[in-house]
Amino acid sequence: MDLKLSTLLCLTLLFSTILNPALSELCNPKDKKVLLQIKKAFNKPYILSSWKPKRDCCDWYSVTCDSTTNRVNSLTLFSGGLSGQIPPQVGDLPYLELLQFHKQPNLTGPIQPSIAKLKSLKLLRLSWTNISGSVPDFLSQLKNLTFLELSFNNLTGSIPSSLSQLPNLEVLHLDRNKLTGLFQIFGSFSALYLSHNQLSGKIPTSLAKLDVSTIDFSRNKLEGDASMLFGLNKTTQIVDLSRNLLEFDLSKVKFSKSLTSLDLNHNKIAGSIPVGLTQGDLQYLNVCYNRLCGQIPVGGKLQSFDSSTYFHNRCLCGAPLPSCK
Numbered sequence: 001m002d003l004k005l006s007t008l009l010c011l012t013l014l015f016s017t018i019l020n021p022a023l024s025e026l027c028n029p030k031d032k033k034v035l036l037q038i039k040k041a042f043n044k045p046y047i048l049s050s051w052k053p054k055r056d057c058c059d060w061y062s063v064t065c066d067s068t069t070n071r072v073n074s075l076t077l078f079s080g081g082l083s084g085q086i087p088p089q090v091g092d093l094p095y096l097e098l099l100q101f102h103k104q105p106n107l108t109g110p111i112q113p114s115i116a117k118l119k120s121l122k123l124l125r126l127s128w129t130n131i132s133g134s135v136p137d138f139l140s141q142l143k144n145l146t147f148l149e150l151s152f153n154n155l156t157g158s159i160p161s162s163l164s165q166l167p168n169l170e171v172l173h174l175d176r177n178k179l180t181g182l183f184q185i186f187g188s189f190s191a192l193y194l195s196h197n198q199l200s201g202k203i204p205t206s207l208a209k210l211d212v213s214t215i216d217f218s219r220n221k222l223e224g225d226a227s228m229l230f231g232l233n234k235t236t237q238i239v240d241l242s243r244n245l246l247e248f249d250l251s252k253v254k255f256s257k258s259l260t261s262l263d264l265n266h267n268k269i270a271g272s273i274p275v276g277l278t279q280g281d282l283q284y285l286n287v288c289y290n291r292l293c294g295q296i297p298v299g300g301k302l303q304s305f306d307s308s309t310y311f312h313n314r315c316l317c318g319a320p321l322p323s324c325k
Contacts, residue, residue: 026065027057031072035063037089047081064098071095073120078102085109086131091117097144100125107131111150116141125149127173132156135174140165149173151193159184159199175216183222195219195240203228203246214238218263221245227253234258242266242286250274250292257281265289273316278302288312295324 064074091114110133158181202224251271278300
């Protein structure tokens, strides 16, 4: 009798689950309510058509839940379909670790202040949108952030020094905006992208401590000496300082063997090309439109690049340019 009763109860529960999916839903009801508010704030776009009240929100498009807690931990909305400002309700997903709005050209307004409430956030990407305003100070409250990308937007103003308060930040993308003001540097990074802005002033000597895989400061208005970015013991692989107003003696710079790409074109760099550049595995080099002089050292990859790598300098010579007189 007990076995039959147990079997009957199991079957009853199974059929109840099939008839009422809510009983088997993993999604936290608080998270689901917030997500539906976000959908409403965006005027129920087609891209969010899978966000239906009777479906488990852990199965919704662009939503991921933690496998243990079932709380929403990722919201990733790529490639169009959204318009208007980022809804304030995004700050009401307390377990969110990844938040991404990417290639949403109709996304406007400032960076949503409620994002500061997302204390578990590790990755924040707001890129290829039309958001505007400043890079906000409140981002410094996201102490677990390791990756911050705000590139290809319409952000203005200066880079806030408060970002130095992010102890775990490894990758910073602020490229392709309209940022201005004195150049500032902060934190300890593995990659730093500040290109295509209007940053000005001298690169601070504090960058001598910086040892990152990629540095891209190209297409700004930076001045002065950038030689502190290099060093024999650094592990930097890619450096792009092109199209600035930099002035220093290249012949005095020590390059590490880890360097694979170096772009210095369109600056005011003088001196000669150091022999040290023959020692590594350089895959890309561009020093055109500077004030360099002397013979191009023989060895390494320096002769494998064509003349466009070296042209429009004061008096560089030697292969692949004409021989020195």
